[in-house]
Amino acid sequence: MELKPIHQSVAALDVHQAKLTVCILVQSEAGETQCEIKEFGGFKRDRRAMAEWVSSFNPEVVVMESTGIYWKSPYAALEKVGIDALVVNARHVKNVPGRKTDIADAHWLAILARAGLLRGGFVPPQDLRELRLISRQMQKFGSILRAEKNRMHKILTDGGIRLAAVVSDIHGKSARAMIKGLLEGQTPQQVLSYADKRLKASEEELLNALDGELSPAHYFAVSQLMEHIEYLERQIALFLDHLLSGLRDQQPLLQALQTIPGIDEPGAAMLLVEIGFDMDAFGRADKLASWAGLCPANNESAGKRKAGKKRKGNAYLRRILCEIAQAAAKTRSGLADKFKGINARRGRKRAIVALAHKILKIVFSMIKTGDYYRDAKVDYEALQVERNAPRWIKKLIKYGYIPKPA
Template structure:
C-alpha cells in the first residue's frame, strides 16, 4: 500500500536562527537548505559576539531564538538586540528534546527548527531603561539581605556574651541599640552608663535595660561584634548609594504623569528618610503614570519592585490572565480527561509575584475591601492558597491601572459586606428552591 504523504508544519519564520548558549561557547544554527555552513561555533569573547552578529546580518537573519542559560545569555542578547534583531529569549523547558542523542550542535538545530515553525514564545523583558533600574533594585535587595545576616550575627555575639538587649528593645539596630553597641565596641562595660543611652521612646525603663547588659564580655565575642557592626555600617552606606543610583535611574525614564500629589497613606520604608520616601513616591507616579501605593496593602518598597520588574508598558500581555500566568499566580491548568492531574505545577520564581504575595500577607489586618476579601478567603482555604489568591487579585488590579491609566478607587469594607450578604441570600434561595420552599422576608 502506498504510504501517505506526511503533513509538514507551516513555516512561520523563514529567516531565523537558533542559538545554544554556553559559558565558553555559543553554537548557532540556520537553515541548512539555504546556507552553508548551517552550524557555526563562536566563543563568548566580545569580538566573537560581534562576529556572530555580523554573520547573521550577512545572511539576512531577522529572528533569533536563544535559551536563557544562567546569566551567559545577557551579553549576547544585548549585542543582538542593539543590532536590531528580533530576539526570543526562550525557557529551557520549552526547548527540551525527546530522549536520544544530545549535543550542542543538535540543541541549536532543534531550537532553530522549533523557531522556524513558530513553536517558541519569548520571555517577557522590559525596556533597557527599566532593566537598568531593575538591576539596581535587585542589587539593593541583595545588600539588605546581607545586612540582615550581619544583624543576626551581631545578635548571636550578644547572646554568647549573655547580653539580653534584644529582649528589652524591639530593634538592636535602632537609635538606642546602635548607640549601646557602638559604646560596647569602644570599650564601655558599665551597664548603668550604657543604659543611660536609652532613647525616650523606648518602653523599657533604664533599670531593665541595665539588667540586660550584664554579660561575660569575652574577647572573641567582642571581636565578632565589632566586625559585624562595621559590616552593618558599610552595608548601610552601600544601600544609600543604591538608593541614589535608583533615583538617578528613575529620573532618566520617560514621564507619563507630570502632575503628582501627596501619598494617600503614611509611607514606611527601611533605610529611607521621610523626604526620600516622598521623592521616591513622586518619581514612581511620574514613571508609571498611576499611584500604585494607593492600593491599601502596597507600600513604597513593593511599588518600587513592581515598577522595576514590570515597567509601565504591559502591552506584551493581552489580558490580565496572561500577566497572572507569567507571574505564576493563575490557577493551574493541569487537566486531562476533565480531571486535574496529580502533582504540583512547575515552580515559578518571580520577584514581582513575591512582592505581591508580601502585599497580600499584609492584607490580613487591613480595613479595606482587599483586606476583607483576604480574611474571607482565610476562612475557607489554607493560608498559602489565600495569599496566592489575594496576590492574583492585586495583579488584576495593577494590570487594569497600568493599561487603562485609571487610579485605584477604594470600595470600602462596607461594599464587601454587602456583596457577601447578597451571595449568602442567593445561596439560601437556591437551597430553598431545591427543597420546594420559598424564603419569606421577616417583617
C-alpha cells in the same frame, strides 16, 4: 507528521558560556531549504561577528534559549544590529533524548521557529535591564543584612544581653545607641541615657536587659558585625538612590503604586524594573501572574481538577510581591480581609501567595490605566477628616468662625 513552515528564513542560537552555535534555515524561490550552521566563540568580537553573520541573511525570526545568564550578551549584540530575538524557555524546545548535540539543538530550534511553534518570553528594554542589576543586587544586600542582624542578636543573647525582650527592634535608634555604648566599654547605667523616652520598657527593665556577661570574643564579634551592618545599610541606600534616579521620569507611576497598601517607594521601584511600563507585552493580568509564578498550574484529568504546583517564574518579582503581601495583611484594608479569609481556610502560606497574586493584578491594571488604587473598605473622605479635623478646628477658632470653648 511534518511541520509546515510559515517563515521563509529563520535563525536559531544554541547558547553556552564560551560557544555559540547558530543555524540558519532559508527557503529559496524554488522551494528548497538551505541550512547554514556556524559556530562562534563567546567573547565580544565573536558575538559581534555572529550578529553580523545572522544579519546578512535578513531572517524573519531569530530565536535563542534562555540559558542561565549567557543569553544576555548575545541578545545585546543582536540588538545592536537591529534584531529583536525571541528568548524561549528551554523546557518548550527539549530535543529527543539520545540525539542531543549543540548542532542538533540549534537545528531543532530553527525547525520549530520556522513552523511558528515558539513563543518568546518577556525581555525588558536595555535601560530597565540595567536597572534590574541595581534592584537585584540591592535585594541581595537586604538578605545579607537580615542574616547579619539575626547573627548579632544571637551573639548578644549568648552574652546574656536580653535587649530584644524589652524593645521591639534591637536595631532601632535607641537600641543601637545602647549597644554601641556597651561596645565602647560603658556601663548599663551610662548607656541608659541613650534610651528614648517613648520606649515602653521601664528603666529597671532596660537595666536588667543590658546587664550581661560579654567576653572579649563577644565584644569583637558584635563590633565587627555592627560595622558590617552599617556598611550594608549605606550600600543599600546608595543602590536605592541610583535606582530611583533611573526612574525619575516615572515618578507619577511610582506615587500611584504607593497608594496600594503594603507598597513603599523602594517596593514600587523594584516592581517597575521587573515588569516594565508596557503591559501590552503580557496582554492580560493572568498571563503576567503566570510569568511571575504566582498562579497554580492546570492539572485536570478525566474531568477532575486536581491541585497543581505553581510554575517557576520570576523569583525576584515573586519575593517582592510576597513581602508586599506580608505588609498588606497587617493593614486595615480590603486586601487584609482577603488574607484573613484565605488564611482561615487554607493557611498562611497559601494566603500570602493568593494576596500577592491579587496585588500583581491590581498593579497590572494601574500601570495600564495610569490610575491610582481605591480600596473598597476605606472611606477616604472620613479618613481625611480624621487626620485634618484638629488642625481645621484650631484655625476656625483662631479666625473667629467658631467661639472659643469656655
